Amino acid sequence: MPDLAAAIERWRPLVGGPESAPEEVTSNRVRVAFVAVGETHIELLEPSDPGSPVAKFLESRGPGVHHLAVAVPSVDAALAEVRGRGERVVDERARAGARGRRVGFAHPSAFGGVLVEFVEAP
Numbered sequence: 001m002p003d004l005a006a007a008i009e010r011w012r013p014l015v016g017g018p019e020s021a022p023e024e025v026t027s028n029r030v031r032v033a034f035v036a037v038g039e040t041h042i043e044l045l046e047p048s049d050p051g052s053p054v055a056k057f058l059e060s061r062g063p064g065v066h067h068l069a070v071a072v073p074s075v076d077a078a079l080a081e082v083r084g085r086g087e088r089v090v091d092e093r094a095r096a097g098a099r100g101r102r103v104g105f106a107h108p109s110a111f112g113g114v115l116v117e118f119v120e121a122p
Contacts, residue, residue: 003046004022004031004032004033004044004045004046008033008044011035016035019036020033022046023098023099024048025096028052028053029048029053029054030048030052030054032044043098045066067105068114068117069116069117070118070119071119071120075093075104075119076093076104078104078118079091079092079094079106085110087109089106090104091104094120099122101119101120101121102122103117103118103119103120104117105117106118
């Protein structure tokens, strides 16, 4: 959603909380907040730059699911495994993500049209 505060309010009745304080992720040019759903989290995104990939996604597709994140022991190893299968990746190696974690994205073509984010604990 282009408005993070509105997204939080939209999800709050469904999932309750807690939610994290909004955080700027400069490497992705977004502001994010997380809401807990059991043992998993929904990451809500707001572009902080009109030229960011998330802003372009919203322009072309509107609000909705942007990507699926998967916890992995090593982002770099996960990206290498995808490349080793001959598939495309967005990131050649891990970069800084939200909540102090290292992240890296596989291209949607590698997972049947789904943008997949690999997330490593800090």
